Amino acid sequence: MKMSAVHNELENIEERISSKGVKPEDLRRYESLSQEMEAYISTQGRDDRNHIMLVVPVADRPQHLENALKSILDLCESFHYGGKKKYFTKISVLIAEDSCKKSCRDRNKEIVEIFSQRGLRTIYFGLKEQKEILTRLSFSAQKELDGIVGDAHSDDFSHKGASITRNITYLKLNQIKDDFDNIIFYFIDSDQEFKVNSVLDDGNVVFYPLNYFHHLDRIFTDSDIEVFTGKVVGDPPVSPSVMAANFLDDVCSFLYQVFDCEPEGSCCFHGNRKYDNKNDAAYHDMADLFGFKIKSNTFDYTCNLELPHNNADCLVRFSSQLNLFFDGVHLTRKNYYQHENIEESIVAARTVYTGNYAFSKNALRYFIPFANLKLRMAGPTMGRLLKNKLGSRFVSAHLPMLHERTIDNTGQSEYRAGIQHTGKGVSLHGEFERQYFGDVMLFSVEELVKSGYPEKDLSRNDVETIVSDKEAFLRKGYSKKIQQVQGKIDKLRAICKDKVHTNDISMSNISSFIENMELNFSEESFAYQLVTNDNMESSQIKNIIDAILDYKNELTVWSKLLEQ
Structure with missing residues (x-):
């Protein structure tokens, strides 16, 4: 069999698995065909891959x-x-x-x-x-x-x-x-794995691998790209500090539905898992900042208990998972894999997903910028700079990895910078600060690139003006979003009021979740004070400005260092 025919059949199997469901015989053929291809290559002498x-x-x-x-x-x-x-x-x-x-x-x-x-x-x-x-x-x-x-x-x-x-x-x-x-x-x-998740017709999810290394080699071999980035399926790749509003919408929607069901009746929440591939930032409260249209519709919860069980059992299960949100788990807006031809999916990129990116030797000269700030959004910021420098040699393709925020034996993340589990709850204090100023950094750099940065020398005053303008813009957006979250917390509390017939465990779990939401988003919270109190000055703005001004010299020193 010619290699082109092998490649075509591998692609056909990937498409069939995704569209018609995962069948053992297809997976076996997918693996055996890949192994046959490798065996053939090994007989050809030198392997230049x-x-x-x-x-x-x-x-x-x-x-x-x-x-x-x-x-x-x-x-x-x-x-x-x-x-x-x-x-x-x-x-x-x-x-x-x-x-x-x-x-x-x-x-x-x-x-x-x-x-x-x-x-x-x-x-x-x-x-x-x-x-x-x-x-x-x-x-x-x-x-x-x-x-x-x-x-x-x-x-x-x-x-x-x-x-x-x-x-x-x-x-x-x-x-x-x-x-x-x-x-x-x-x-x-x-916290990522080389596999994808796929939704079956019955709503169940299965996991299986793609031939990642074969595809990655072809992406780099068939073009002159220097940097590749993929995405993730599974848990969203963003902070819970920018998912609270839409998550509360989905929580309230589910509770309206489950409270309207007979508690002892058979569970009504199976087989309704949906995924809108054209709205792949549905988990982000401010997706409009990144060019996505925000849709107001809610997403349904799909029960992950094995049948048979009743609606009361489903509510207990749902409520027991609510606080996983603070570790980055979104119960209703996970990403699920939908097949695309990987080579045909290659497009010019603007964001580096730092949990799934690859590059050639030459691209070692492009370090992660502003690293000492320890902010979120380092990948998108790096991506804006790479897009400006590399153009079509910086690409993304549909080769996602599975993202799992938590581990099975604890139900929590092992470690997340900026998230603290304490006796008083789960604090996103550090996470929110890293996210907020990470956005300031990202959108400031995006604007600076339009002015010729980093090749063009800009004065400190020029940089200060742009950073200040972006921070003021984001402050308004964040303030508005937190106020919306506060209103949704009140709505959730009202939905649960006087549900005396409801399982005590469920209501205790929901109460704990509400307390954690208030800890992180109430008027007394660090997040709200940060974006509404003008007297709450932060050295982060100065640090961002200093880092932006240092970047051009760092590029020069770094390049010389790599050549030594």
Whole structure:
């Protein structure tokens, strides 16, 4: 069989699985055909396809890390990309450590060893080695690049933040890049897995892998792109601080429905899972900022209990999951995979999804900007700069990964910067601040690029004016949205009032959820004070301005450093 015919059949199977449901015989054929293709390539002598080095930054998430590595190993064993001797020949993994807890670092090392023994070449890039790379830099380079790689002489080198950890890892990758004729560096987040989710006709969800490495190699081989980014399915890739309004809408809608049902009647909430692929930012309260149209419709909850059970059981289950929202789980607006021809889906990009992006050797010169600010929206900000610099060599394609915010044994995220679980509830204080100023950073840079930044030198006054204008604009939008959230909290409380016949467990769970919403969005909350109190000055604005002004020099110093 010719390779073109193999590629076509693989594409046909992917489309059939997505549109007609996952059948075991299709998955078996998909795997066997991929393996036959690899066996044929191995007989042709030299294999010039790309080596793919996956990079997984991890901070106090050993279980997430283990799940991610298992999904990589499963891909290798299912599809045989590059073949195998002692190790899978064309796949390797680098774990970039950023954990604070010694127990987590020790467990991460154990996980690395376990997967290496199973044939997945896995490298542990620990805190000590990261620090050594920085301390070997010249004093002037350390000083000029501390905004993107942090302080080389810090006593505590953990929890540097994802962006700084990635940038330090770029320096490590620069050391090893010439060991390979052709190599792609592929960054993923530790809470993601190489599989997709698909909704069956009965509303149930199944999970299965795509031949990711085959597709990624073809994307880079068939064009001159330098940076690729995919997206995610599963849990939304945004902060709960910008999902509260639409989540409350869906919660209220479900409660109206369930309170109208007979408690002891058979559960009414199965088989109604829907996904609108044309509205893939439906989970974002301010999606209009990114060019999406906000729709006012609510999304239905689909019960995930096995039948038979009654509506009261469904309510208990629903209510028990409400506080997962504060870890980033959206019960009603998950993303589900819908097939598109991957090569035909390639388009020019404007956003980097830092949990699913890959690049060539040459693109090591494009570090994560403004890393020391530790703000959210680093990927979209980086994307605006890459779009301006690379044009059509920066692309996105429909090759999503599964995003799982929580782990099964606790029902919570192992670690999320900016989210604190305390005896008083779940606080989004740090998360909200990182999101708000991350948006200020993003939209300021987007506007600056229109003025010729970073190639054109702009005065501090020019930058201050743009940042100030964007912050004032966003302050109004955030203030309005939080006030809407407050109204929706009141609505939720009114719906639940006097539901004396309702299960006590359900009402206790809902009350706890309301308390957490009030903790984070009431008039006394940090979030509300931040966006409504003019006297609540933040050094973040000055830090953003300084970082923007430093970026051009950082690019120059970084480029020279990579050439040494």
